[in-house]
Amino acid sequence: MSTPMAALTEAAARVAMFTTAVQLGLLDAIDREPSTVDDLARRCGANERGVRLLLAALVADGFVEEVPGGRFQPTAPGLASLHPLLPIWDQLPEAVRTGKPALDMDSPDTATEMYPHVVASLANMWRDAAVRTAELLPAATRILDVGAGAAPWSIAIAKQNKHSRVVALDLPPVLSTTKRAVAAAADVADQFAYLAGDVFSMPLPVDTYDLVIVGQLCHLFDEPTCVRLIDRLVGALRPGGTLALLETLAGGRGAAVHELSLYLRTRGGALYSPETYQKWLRRAGLDAADVVEVNGTPAIGLFTGRRPSA
Incomplete structure (x- = not known):
């Protein structure tokens, strides 16, 4: 120890x-x-x-x-781009004193400025977890990757299932990084299309997707915002489709430091219990499955809910 x-x-x-x-x-x-x-x-x-x-x-x-x-x-491209994030930790004393974050990375403006520089390194950190997740999820042809970033989750699925077709949704400046990541992955570029916009406000197709993936996004927001997001995404699922949330497990490996980081860089972000995620899925009318832990540090849980068939 x-x-x-x-x-x-x-x-x-x-x-x-x-x-x-x-x-x-x-x-x-x-x-x-x-x-x-x-x-x-x-x-x-x-x-x-x-x-x-x-x-x-x-x-x-x-x-x-x-x-x-x-x-x-x-071990990952663009590691030097993470260096500007380190000084944020110097503002932790003030954040603890006042309750005000150093950054509002849960707002579109700040996310647009910061995330294009960091999503590639985050994707590399989640690479093994993404491969395991692709093995666990049900087979799907039409997939929506929400807040795709560098698309680690959907790239892993596309490699496993060459019949799958992915729509990667993210803010316009982030999508340029998404496209580079997809281009760098082997033989999946023709499986991807792109949708630029804010998931909270842009229109989404109804009854369309077999699988909607939300990877490491909910923890950036408070509970009412997460509930609103899930409610919006359920309508995009076809009957029998699956909503998959991938989130850091509260109380798991690396969770304490991760949650302190959220306190420092978001207004309402938090790590939520497995019971909370399952409650949200059931509230939205989905049949929630038990949480499955996938590889990673911090430890990541896979939460799935299936829309009942018509």
């Missing part, structure tokens, strides 16, 4: 080494092209031994991986 001193030291070290890799241009360099230690030291104007030790620490913590030829590359 980690002691408080060890936990603090490790946390401080992770932030420092990630910040150093960004400030030296090291992460950007290996994002463009996998490189050796001596190449990076020369290109970044840094000490070779220091670069070697920094890379070893980044590999140990999962930021970077070594590939053949003694070269290094990031």
Whole structure:
């Protein structure tokens, strides 16, 4: 078990080494092209031994991986783009004192500004959970991916079922990232179409989809907003269709820090209990199934509700 001193030291070290890799241009360099230690030291104007030790620490913590030829590359593209989010944590004392978030990432304006830069890294974090989720969900041909981001959930489904057709819905600036992610995935681009807009206000087709996916979206909002969202999406399901919510499990691995992050960057976001998600699904007229935990840290639960057949 980690002691408080060890936990603090490790946390401080992770932030420092990630910040150093960004400030030296090291992460950007290996994002463009996998490189050796001596190449990076020369290109970044840094000490070779220091670069070697920094890379070893980044590999140990999962930021970077070594590939053949003694070269290094990031484990996910665009990791350096996450660095501007770190200073938000400096505003935690004020947020705890006043109850006011540092950001309103649950508002369309702020989401439009922030999410295009982070959704690719989030998708990589959820990659294994997405593969497991695709195995668990019922077969579906017509799929709506709500708040698609970099589309990890629907890409995994499309790879598993080549007959599926996905409509990825998100705010217009985010959809550009969605399209890049789909293009980078193998052989799924022709299975995707795109719908730009705000899910809370744009018209949705009625009785259309076999499956509607809502991945890591509900936790950004308060309970009345979540209920309103689910009610809107149920109408888009065909009779017999399934609504699937993927959310961090309250009380699970990594949940405490995740909820503190939500407090810092949303006005009403929270982690809700499995019973709460199931209550919302039943309230909307769906037959709710038991929660299934899929892989991930934080731990992610799959909540499904089936619209009764006509």
